[in-house]
Amino acid sequence: MIIDVHAHCGKWFFPIFCDSPERVAELCDRYHIEKAVFSSSRAITYDMETGNREAAQFVQSDKRFYAYVYLNPRDPDRASYQMKTYFSNPRFVGVKLHPSYSGEPANSKATLKLLETLPEEKIVLVHTWGREGVNQVCELADAFPKHRFILGHMGGGAENEWRAGIEGGLRCPNTYLEVCGSVLQHDRIREAVDAVGSDRIVFGSDMTLLSPAFALGQILDSDIAEEDRRRILHDNAAKLFRFEG
């Protein structure tokens, strides 16, 4: 079974028509996804408050569904209120930041200030693209050494990007590499396992933007031990999000 730490609910401005809770549940069945953590595409691209409200409704539809509350640090008062509102709901297990959409770097003063009140058990998933993006998340992770940060896409699809992601993982022990992306170059997973160890790599699919097939295929094809595969696909996320038991 699989735990997917990088999923989205809501519509996309691309030809994707499997956005209803029923269709997403069916997708989870198809890929044996036991649990998935979603953030709202509406919250990320357009309206933080409405999107998070939709995510709260969405996760109620299936016991496998959990959520990140999306935070836009450019709107600090409302973002702070979003945390207060949703962290009383046990299905909200973390925070999603997307510097490319919000325009607010992961190491900005506004982001650092916003996360001051984040409970330590809540996980932060940050969209991480390129060396500069990785360095910014590393600065954020250094500022909050007791929190855990997931580097979404492990830095990106191009070779220099995912290698930067691995370097970031090596630098910051409180970070995890998440594996999804459109272009998944051969050997990125094996190199990541060799460098940071399989206990700090987690499976994400980016569904419903991307099919889980691609992220799953790279884990299945990687020259790594069966135990490493099990950790990446399931065990690390179970421990990180305290899903076990």
Place this chain on the structure above:
Amino acid sequence: MASRLSSWGVEKAVSLSLLGVYYDYAEGNEETLENSRRLPFLIPAATVDPRRYYGRQDEPLNLGQFAALRVFPDLQGWPLDYAPFHKLLEEAASQQVPVMVPAMSPGRSTEIVRVAQAVGVVVILNSVSYWTLSEVLVLLARYDGLYIGTDMLDTPDAVELVTDEVGAERLIFGSNYPFTYFSGPLLNVQRSQISKKDRCLILRENALRILGIK
């Protein structure tokens, strides 16, 4: 590589030499033919770098021994609105060889199809992803000589969507292996909610028909 492909159930693989992509296409095409003679499951694809002034009398462009012509504008840094590429499409059309072109960014497929339609060449677009799927769906309905490779067809319902809109006959399985992982594109087709017949078309029959593989 051969044993890995075989372990995934690959019966035949259209492939080419990177020597032809990065250095000398004539030398690379020779290497591709040699490899396919040695390993008959490899079906040779030719490549041409249009930055070189190809097709001189002493260097005729003979595509007859190849199942397809694959080009690499991104790696080689040339635009699609480029006279040598248009000439290449004309050449492929006259030799009845399908052309494989990457369509990673919006606008590119429209540009390719505009020229391909004019010369009547069959085009297989690869690297079609969520960014370009809308554009490609429109083009598939407008040009019968257009097909999509599944290597980056990465949205959860893309295979079903293309099948519903224009038919599974327009999809050809591709993996881009070993540059990217093989099993992702395979799982994407295997686990799509389409009929067994459509799956067989995508994974096997369409390639045999379109590329003329025996």
